[in-house]
Amino acid sequence: MRDRLPVLSYGLIAEIITQHPLWKRGIRWVSRGTEFITRNRVWQSIFRQGYPDTEENQSRVIFNSWFLHIHPVKVKKHSLNIKYTWGLGVITAFLFIVLVITGAWLMFFYVPSVEQAYTDIQSLATSVTFGTLMRTVHRWAAHLMVVTVFLHMCRVFYTGGYKTPREFNWMVGVMLWVLTLLLSFTGYLLPWDQLAYWAITVSTNIIGSFPVLGEWMRVILLGGHEVGPAALIRFYTMHIAILPGLMAILVGVHFWRIRKDGGLSSSLEANKIDYGGSTR
Amino acid sequence: MSDQTQDVFPKDPRKTYGLMELVKGTSPMVEKGPEDTVMSWPHLMILEVLAALGTTALLLFWSLAAKAPLREIADPDVTENPAKAAWYFLSLQELLLHMHASLAGVIIPVVVIIALMVIPYIDRSKRDIGIWFASKKGRKIALWSAGYTTVCLIGLILFDDFVRVRSLVNEPEILPGWIIPILVIGGLMVLLYVLIRRWQPTTREVLIGLFTGFVVTYFVLTVSSLFFRGMGMHLTWPWDLPPRALTF
Ligand code: HEM
Numbered sequence: 242m243r244d245r246l247p248v249l250s251y252g253l254i255a256e257i258i259t260q261h262p263l264w265k266r267g268i269r270w271v272s273r274g275t276e277f278i279t280r281n282r283v284w285q286s287i288f289r290q291g292y293p294d295t296e297e298n299q300s301r302v303i304f305n306s307w308f309l310h311i312h313p314v315k316v317k318k319h320s321l322n323i324k325y326t327w328g329l330g331v332i333t334a335f336l337f338i339v340l341v342i343t344g345a346w347l348m349f350f351y352v353p354s355v356e357q358a359y360t361d362i363q364s365l366a367t368s369v370t371f372g373t374l375m376r377t378v379h380r381w382a383a384h385l386m387v388v389t390v391f392l393h394m395c396r397v398f399y400t401g402g403y404k405t406p407r408e409f410n411w412m413v414g415v416m417l418w419v420l421t422l423l424l425s426f427t428g429y430l431l432p433w434d435q436l437a438y439w440a441i442t443v444s445t446n447i448i449g450s451f452p453v454l455g456e457w458m459r460v461i462l463l464g465g466h467e468v469g470p471a472a473l474i475r476f477y478t479m480h481i482a483i484l485p486g487l488m489a490i491l492v493g494v495h496f497w498r499i500r501k502d503g504g505l506s507s508s509l510e511a512n513k514i515d516y517g518g519s520t521r
Numbered sequence: 522m523s524d525q526t527q528d529v530f531p532k533d534p535r536k537t538y539g540l541m542e543l544v545k546g547t548s549p550m551v552e553k554g555p556e557d558t559v560m561s562w563p564h565l566m567i568l569e570v571l572a573a574l575g576t577t578a579l580l581l582f583w584s585l586a587a588k589a590p591l592r593e594i595a596d597p598d599v600t601e602n603p604a605k606a607a608w609y610f611l612s613l614q615e616l617l618l619h620m621h622a623s624l625a626g627v628i629i630p631v632v633v634i635i636a637l638m639v640i641p642y643i644d645r646s647k648r649d650i651g652i653w654f655a656s657k658k659g660r661k662i663a664l665w666s667a668g669y670t671t672v673c674l675i676g677l678i679l680f681d682d683f684v685r686v687r688s689l690v691n692e693p694e695i696l697p698g699w700i701i702p703i704l705v706i707g708g709l710m711v712l713l714y715v716l717i718r719r720w721q722p723t724t725r726e727v728l729i730g731l732f733t734g735f736v737v738t739y740f741v742l743t744v745s746s747l748f749f750r751g752m753g754m755h756l757t758w759p760w761d762l763p764p765r766a767l768t769f
């Protein structure tokens with residue numbers, strides 16, 4: 242029945258559209274516009290290759306770019322399998338970027354003093370454009386990162402991704418997990434509301450209960466015996482400088498090691514006769 | 522070497538070839554033709570951009586649905602009840618109810634971190650790398666360990682709330698604070714190992730059982746102390762929780 246009618250197939254629709262003079266003129270304008278932007282010394286000094294539609298340019302676009310060169314030019318097909326990684330490492334890394342951007346933006350409007358911190362957070366909602374949105378995204382992204390980093394660890398564990406030669410990257414990963422928790426923890430105090438105050442009081446009391454060294458560790462963390470102005474400054478410094486700095490460095494090491502370790506683990510590496518004896 | 526490799530590196534008759542170096546070990550790419558790889562641009566890039574867009578969309582919708590909380594200004598004289606830590610530390614706060622604070626809040630977390638770090642040095646076999654749960658057996662062990670851990674934990678929490686270890690043994694403090702909890706945790710781990718043994722597991726499969734125990738413990742304790750603990754951190758049903766007991 243169907244094929245007797247003059248079928249309006251997708252192919253036919255596409256042809257009608259692409260043969261239309263308006264479409265052709267549009268295309269001409271777009272390509273002229275693209276040429277205007279890309280055919281000049283400034284553009285070509287930044288992007289040293291043409292549009293990445295040939296394998297050569299697809300290689301160059303990766304290794305000519307500072308942002309992309311952390312990727313290998315080619316990857317194993319297997320490593321793109323969503324059911325292997327669930328994209329969890331990439332999502333975690335992206336969340337970190339979101340947190341750095343929204344966090345830097347929040348710093349414009351926030352003073353870490355006991356007098357001002359709370360009202361600064363309040364006025365995000367009343368007198369800063371998109372203030373509530375940015376704070377909310379920062380907070381939910383932080384929670385989500387705690388979840389995804391843990392799920393990523395589970396994925397790596399259950400696929401055996403920690404095995405030789407990736408032992409060290411697993412260790413780096415465990416440190417990244419701890420760092421993620423510490424970043425969330427130090428950020429939790431900054432709004433200086435009841436939720437923040439008592440959560441940090443409860444948590445630091447636990448450390449203080451440790452025999453002999455406990456109270457000493459607590460005082461170092463809080464800069465005093467109570468959660469007060471000194472604690473706020475310490476948590477702030479940890480949260481916006483020290484911990485994100487460490488995180489950026491360790492994430493760099495983590496990515497570098499993925500490449501040095503031969504890309505993602507895969508069952509192609511499985512060695513049926515290697516029972517983990519003295520092979521090295 | 523396969524035929525494809527010949528195509529990629531055709532022998533050039535104008536050159537001479539010699540052996541330059543011997544390298545010990547195997548490479549993941551040895552004896553794999555180029556058909557196993559694809560260009561990162563566009564195949565990997567597309568997936569990364571999609572992940573970023575999806576995450577952004579999720580964050581925006583979530584942020585429209587719920588605002589970040591802000592309570593009254595911090596006041597050391599007004600105690601929050603219940604006073605809860607951030608949710609990802611609530612599992613430790615749950616432990617705190619059942620043992621000495623430094624065992625729950627310092628020693629156990631440090632031991633867990635160290636235990637995680639040494640995993641790759643305990644399981645050194647490359648037999649089943651890249652295979653989810655190692656094998657059918659591994660899958661069974663994971664499921665089994667998850668069930669075992671959930672049942673044990675719920676039992677322990679209920680026991681310590683309704684019978685109370687401290688009402689049975691209170692003196693000296695080291696017994697309910699340290700020795701009993703350590704014996705119970707250690708005992709349950711050993712028992713898990715003994716129960717898994719009947720499947721004759723490999724090292725990795727044993728680790729799968731233990732790691733699953735850790736993940737499920739983290740989950741169950743978080744849920745119990747976030748959704749089932751109200752005033753004074755006493756057990757409550759989630760629908761009876763005071764509204765301030767949910768801490769995000
Ligand atoms: C800020 C935290 C982290 C970021 C941004 C991150 C990022 C990534 C990314 C993008 C990958 C590539 C594959 C994938 O997406 O799964 C990866 C792989 C890997 N990650 Fe992470 N990761 C983090 C934390 C962790 C943690 C907590 C662990 C383990 C304890 C870990 C261990 C590994 C290992 C061993 C690999 C290689 C896996 C394989 O080859 O199969 N990472 N990570």
